[in-house]
Amino acid sequence: MAAVQFSSTSPVSEPPVIRDVLVSALTDALVAVGVEPPPSGIDIERPANRDHGDWSSNVALARAKAAGRNPRELAGELVAHLAGADVPHVAGVEIAGPGFVNFRLYDTWLYDVLRQVEADGVDGYARLEIAGGQRVLVEFVSANPTGPLHAGHARGAVYGDSLARVLERCGHEVGREYLLNDRGMQMQHFADSIAAAAAGEPTPESGYQGAYIDEWATELPPDVDSLEWAYARCRTEIEATLERLDIHFEYWHSERDMVASGAIEATLADLRAAGVVDDADDAVWLRATDFGDDKDRVLVKSDGEPTYLLPDIAYHRDKFARGWDLLINVWGADHHGYVPRMKAAIQALGHDPDDLEIQVTQLVRLERGGTEVKIGKRSGEFIELAEIIDEVGADATRFTYLLQSIDSQQTIDLAVIASQTMDNPVFYVQMAHARARSIQRKAAETGFASPDAATVDLSPLGHRRELEVLRALSELPDLLGVACRERAPHKVATWVRQLAAAFHGFHHDCYVIGDGIPPELTAARLALVDAARIGLAIGLGLLGVSAPEEMR
RNA sequence: GCCCUCGUAGCUCAGCUGGACAGAGCACCGGACUUCUAAUCCGAUGGUCGCAGGUUCGAAUCCUGCCGAGGGCGCCA
CATH class of the missing domain: 1.10.730.10 (Isoleucyl-tRNA Synthetase; Domain 1)
Incomplete structure (x- = not known):
């Protein structure tokens, strides 16, 4: 039976985290040489170059000015002190470069890592409690229910879900939400397009085109409300595609419900009460410029109809009202221009602008064997997300989109990721x-x-x-x-x-x-x-x- | 014109919110299979980190200005 060198006070073996050990040793050393430890805490990092030891601290560089000594001199004093201290796992301490303190460790510190991983397992290792249970609602995809998800939705879908997973593991309480724009003219155009196709008529004015319209039209039963049927058909399609990517939303928020509940009028009333609304030119305006936006924004048009912005504000008001501390929205690059007005709107409602965080995903260029896959928006020529999954598999789809920062425009060659090489x-x-x-x-x-x-x-x-x-x-x-x-x-x-x-x-x-x-x-x-x-x-x-x- | 994101090796991209001589994969070149799958491993080649200033002990990283790419600037959603 090998010796177990962990604390005996706890029934669960909890090896000391090496970082704490080294930081504590450095703190002691600083105190011993009469230097105040940095208020922001001591920085410990893993040098990129293994010759610089296993762990390294720049504390001597950071504190030299405050200590009134030159960095190497201070580092030298720290090293001298550390050499006399009996720090677990530490085999040696050296000064390097401009004043780094480098620690060389025995392999035993890595044995502790192994034990920690094994003790904690898949569920427990690297499960952090850095978020204090902050409740975060991640809203993503939210594609209009007027057609199947396409390639343009893929990055946001995969990013939003993985972000949610990361947040959960770090101690956030997380909700995933999809906003269904299940009312308005777009829905009507969509339903009309299907009905027209089913009746063998040409696509109506500002209607939708695409293979899926013709396909779904053949499924349209007689004597049903074409709008409701088309909506249900589309939702089924969207959910099935997301399911294939193992993406599950806890909340499907319906705009219809919001309208029915009177939330839109209530929101406008709130904004009026806050004194941030102007009536001008027969329209109702949000004074967004008061909150950093470029221009004021119309809430209700002169024809009496609300713009898309008002229900959107009502939606965000509702999210906060449901008790979420932080809202994260995942938007495509084509919507980034709306960030300032949305932030302005929630400020107008009395929220901290930082309580709404908008993550913008840059566009993805798709290729097949080096040639760009062109997509035409209105013409209905687009690649369905389901097609991509068919072509390369769900795992490769997720992994590939997650390989790069959302800030960088991404080029994905479907032929490459389809190849199992x-x-x-x-x-x-x-x-x-x-x-x-x-x-x-x-x-x-x-x-x-x-x-x-x-x-x-x-x-x-x-x-x-x-x-x-x-x-x-x-x-x-x-x-x-x-x-x-x-x-x-x-x-x-x-x-x-x-x-x-x-x-x-x-x-x-x-x-x-x-x-x-x-x-x-x-x-x-x-x-x-x-x-x-x-x-x-x-x-x-x-x-x-x-x-x-x-x-x- | 204004705003956002990006510009790192031939290609696709990392670079841990300033740190010690810039990394990975692919491609190309050269090696390693009587072994738990060689769908792997090892080595070599390859970069003025778009350009110019600035801040700093130290800048691919922060600031400013240019140049270039993409996106956005509706009483459309």
């Missing part, structure tokens, strides 16, 4: 997970029990490949926190590729079972394989990509 990173990562499973199956067949990570001797682990896997695992909690704060799930995609690369390297160089491998090494490596499996499953789970038992 090395060009396609999703298979690379899934393969890593399947490999881990494969090794575990072999272990079971060979009669190796899965080791208890809390007690197994990990000291046989020391191979460069083994340590790379553990290092990657150690980075996940920090990385997830950044991904959450920056609303950047693509960082998870980048990370999981790194972990997969480390694991493939390990797999290649470190045989686990048989072939003259000593049983102690097999046991330690099996623990590592399971930890890697957990990390891969967490990463893939956040991306909404399946973690397969085997590749076929």
Whole structure:
């Protein structure tokens, strides 16, 4: 039975997080040399270059001015003090460059990481509580129910869902919401177009075209309300497509319901009461310029009809009224111009503009084998999202869209991601997970029990490949926190590729079972394989990509 | 004209909210399969981080101005 060096006061083994250990040691050292620790906290980071140690701090650089000493001198004093302190896992401390303090650690710190991963598992490892339960409503997709989801909706759909997953894991209470614009002229045009097609008549003025109109028209039963039928047909289509991507909305918010409830009139009344509304030129205006918008905006047109803006304001008012602390809207780049007026509107209603966050996804250019796939808007020539899923699969669809920051315009070649080759990173990562499973199956067949990570001797682990896997695992909690704060799930995609690369390297160089491998090494490596499996499953789970038992 | 996003290797993109000599994948070149799937691994080649200033001990990262790409600027939704 190996010694367990964790606190005995807690029934759950909770290895000290290395960051806390080092920060605490640095704090002590600063105090010892008579320098006030930085009010913002001490910064610890992993140097990009391994020659600079395992962990590094720039605290001497940051505090040199306040301490009235030059950075290297201060760093030297810190190092001298740290050398005398008995800091767990620390093998050496050095000054480097302009005044960095670099820590060189024993591999034991990575053994703690492995134990932590195993103790916490897929559900618990890198589950953060940095959000304090803040209630966030993520609204995304919200495509008009006048046709199937198309390629243009894909990025927002996948991003919104993965963002929600990241937020949840970081301690937010999260709701996913889809706003259904189920009233208005667009719905009528849509229904008329289907009815016309069913009757063999030409597409009406400002109607919809496209293969789906003709197809759905053939399904239109006689003697039904064409609008209601078309709406239901479309919703079924949209939900089915989202279902294939494993996207599930907790809330489908109907604009009709909102109208019926009188929320729109109530919103206008609120705005009037707030004194931010002007009547001019027979129209009703929101004085948006009072809140940083470029111009004032019409709420009710001179013909007495509300603009789209008023119900939209009512909708956001409703979201807050339902108790959400923070609203995140995922919008396409073609709507970014509406950000200032929406923020102005919620301010006019008395909310903090920061309580509405709008994430804008840049456009995606689609190619097939290097040639752009052209889409014509009105003509109905577009690629349905369902077609993309048919072509490349749900996992590749999600992974590919999540590979890049939403801020960058993305180019996706469908031919490339449809190919199940090395060009396609999703298979690379899934393969890593399947490999881990494969090794575990072999272990079971060979009669190796899965080791208890809390007690197994990990000291046989020391191979460069083994340590790379553990290092990657150690980075996940920090990385997830950044991904959450920056609303950047693509960082998870980048990370999981790194972990997969480390694991493939390990797999290649470190045989686990048989072939003259000593049983102690097999046991330690099996623990590592399971930890890697957990990390891969967490990463893939956040991306909404399946973690397969085997590749076929 | 104004606003938003972007401009990093031949291509597609990272770069952890300023840090130590700029990274990955693909492509190209050269290696590794009696092994838990070679759908893998290793090595080599490849970049004035659009340009010019500024802030800083330190800038791909922050600020300003240009240049270029995409998107947006309705009493349309």
